Amino acid sequence: MPRSPIAGTPATREFFHLDWPLFGELSRALALKVAREFDPDVVVGIATAGVVPGAVVAAILDRPFRSMIVSRRHMARTVRATPAVLGEAPVEARNAKVLVVDETCDSGDTMRLAVAALVNAGARDVRTAVAIRTGAYEAHYAALETPATVVLPWDREILVNGALVPNPKYGA
Numbered sequence: 001m002p003r004s005p006i007a008g009t010p011a012t013r014e015f016f017h018l019d020w021p022l023f024g025e026l027s028r029a030l031a032l033k034v035a036r037e038f039d040p041d042v043v044v045g046i047a048t049a050g051v052v053p054g055a056v057v058a059a060i061l062d063r064p065f066r067s068m069i070v071s072r073r074h075m076a077r078t079v080r081a082t083p084a085v086l087g088e089a090p091v092e093a094r095n096a097k098v099l100v101v102d103e104t105c106d107s108g109d110t111m112r113l114a115v116a117a118l119v120n121a122g123a124r125d126v127r128t129a130v131a132i133r134t135g136a137y138e139a140h141y142a143a144l145e146t147p148a149t150v151v152l153p154w155d156r157e158i159l160v161n162g163a164l165v166p167n168p169k170y171g172a
Helices: 020-037 049-062 109-120
Strands: 016-017 042-047 066-075 079-084 097-105 124-131 143-144 149-151 158-160 163-166
Touching: 020 049, 020 124, 020 143, 042 049, 042 109, 049 066, 049 097, 049 124, 066 158, 079 109, 097 109, 109 124
Parallel strands: 016 149, 042 066, 042 097, 097 124, 124 143
Antiparallel strands: 066 079, 158 163
């Protein structure tokens, strides 16, 4: 029997198809959780997908929003085994309380790199937030936890020869 990735080991996962309204509500819930304990000076979304909840959280908290690129993808569309910081941490992080946001978090590799880059840029306090926790990494704040593979609203379909088709990375 497969074990839950939240318990620590990858397993064959079910798919959790997220729609836009629920993703919006998760971003809103995340902002409210953060607001109870932390008052960041700036919110940093991890590009690309962390920009969506990050911008929502920043708007609700009425804080400046910035992004930084930490990704497994390279410009040539190749995929790395481990993520890398592909852009600099925003200058607004220096001497600031920073909330770094991503859409999902599994192993925490991307989040750890983002936090390290922000600390190296001089942030005085960095906390982490994810819309959906799918694995062992525990962000400071999460709106939802699931062991399923999350299919994000913008990732369900791709363009092939000018037509939207189901994204093949999620199977039939």
